[in-house]
Amino acid sequence: MELTELLERRFQTAETVDADIFAKAHAFDSADAARALGLYPYFLPLENNDGPVARLQGRQVIMLGSNNYLGLTADPRVREAAAQAARALGTSCTGSRLLNGTFCVHERLEERLAAFVGKEAALVFATGYQTNLGVLTALLGEHDTAVLDWHDHASLLDGARLARGRLVRFRHNDLADLERVLAEARQHGGGILVVVDGLYSMEGDLAPLPEIAPLVRAAGARLFVDDAHGLGTVGPGGRGTAAHYGLTDQVDLIMGTFSKSFASVGGFVAGPARVIDYIRHFGRPMLFSASLPPPNVAAVDAALTVLLEEPERLERLHANAAMWRAGLRAMGFEIGRAEGPIVPVIVGDEARTLWLWRSLLDAGVYTNCVLYPAVPRNRALLRTSVMATHEPAHLARALELFETVGRGLGIIG
Ligand SMILES: Cc1ncc(COP(=O)(O)O)c(C=O)c1O
Known part of the structure; x- marks a missing residue:
């Protein structure tokens, strides 16, 4: 297969209409073709x-x-903390946070994370992806609107699609387009949640929060910043994009993952205590999935300590x-x-x-x-x-x- 033809297909799943549900898998051959050319860049x-x-x-x-x-991830203190937690508390919580899966170490980490980002409370999820699904599905009822930047991470898009509310998008970091979309969303009624990445994951640019936050306020909306990449890398002491701009109070919810600077896996959302408690009771990806295992919690805890001390x-x-x-x-x-x-x-x-x-x-x-x-x-x-x-x-x-x-x-x- 020619490279141009391969790229035309872009490793997409073949679109077929077939009575056999597996037919699309058999028709999907562009990954094989890329492998044959030595140009398959994934899953190495x-x-x-x-x-x-x-x-x-x-x-x-x-x-x-x-x-x-x-x-x-290679720091001996972080590795040792994870190893010790595995020995002391085991390798799995074998249950959801709602039932047997909340350990004291989860609550301690939540308190530390809330203090770190300057919010009242925080809630830990098993992945960053689940955090975004949980926040958006819990908060967006059928009359509400999610307003997403076109460059927002896929987990935000998936969360907004899974939620019952409307989804509208504005051009990347384009304030005039955001204003237009907000005006339209207001006419529709219901609550509005504006969702942006802090530090964008692919192109590495920051969301212009000093301009975005006043537009959000003026529209009576709320602002949710996914700071998966900003936490640990941006702002004073790595406290993220909102802190970088001195706007922590104007960002309603801050989300982070543990799979980047925090050398583990998992995620969290931080914000007003009442809102976090609400998400705790309605965030289905947390309620119906097992909680973050103790070694992963301990690794984040140790990584946070190193970040603060060094x-x-x-x-x-x-x-x-x-x-x-x-x-x-x-x-x-x-x-x-x-x-x-x-x-x-x-x-x-x-x-x-x-x-x-x-x-x-x-x-x-x-x-x-x-x-x-x-x-x-x-x-x-x-x-x-x-x-x-x-x-x-x-x-x-x-x-x-x-x-x-x-x-x-x-x-x-
Ligand atoms: C901006 C952003 N949000 C959320 C996620 C999901 O986080 P995780 O990989 O920890 O599930 C990622 C990870 O790729 C991300 O880049």
Whole structure:
């Protein structure tokens, strides 16, 4: 199969009408074709991913595709906390938070997280994805409207679709479009929840909260910020995007995940105590699914302690991010409006993006290849992200390889 034909199909599930429910699976062949061309960028099994260098297919690669922003998954204190919790409390809670799955360690972590982000209360879920589903399905009744930015994470979109209310979207970070959508939502009646990412996961730009918050207030709406990537990386002490702008009081709900800076898995939402208690009773992805196991809770708890006690980690992350962005920009790569550790290398054309990804991997640099529908058509990119634990030498070497490969493929001049 030609590369162009493959890209036309974009690894999508074949659309077939067939009496056999499995027919679509048999017809789906574009992933096989991509594998045959050596251009399949997904589900690559890492043998190890402890830090700035990972091991893939027997080779060392400089890791520029991890959300382990603070490098804490390899921190001995975090690992030991998880191991101790497994020994003391076991490997699973074997039940939902509602019934036998709430342990004292969950409540202690919730208190610490609420204090960390400056809110009255917090509620822990088993994943970040479930957190977003839980918040949106609990709060959006059939007369309510969810207003989402077009670049919002898929879990927010899925949550809004699963909820009973209406869903409307506004152009990414476009305030005039937000105003238009809010005016229309007000006419419809019911409550309005405006939902944005704090630090956008693919292009690494921030939501302009100082402009968004007054529009939300003026419309009598509420503001929910998914700060999966901002917490631990942005704002004073890593307290996230709302704190970065000094707007914690104007953001009604802040959500975070543990699968990035917090070196674990899980998620939480923080906000007014009454609202959190309501979500606690109506957040179905939490009520009907087992709770976060103690080792994961303990890892987050330990990671939070390290973050609070070692602010220099955040400084190193910022210095690395600045070096990485400046290096790519100086070579002529298009990196959009990246402001933090997530730096997109925007290529546009999908074939060239795949070749860039493959050539960099062959040269020893791991990046993530992001194609439609994760980004708009003609905006294919490599998502790169730096960690506090990258040494300048790692980044300098990766920049050299980006330059050689980028020139070779004619992506930079
Ligand atoms: C912005 C954003 N929100 C939510 C999630 C879901 O979090 P998790 O992977 O912890 O379930 C992610 C993770 O990819 C994300 O990037």
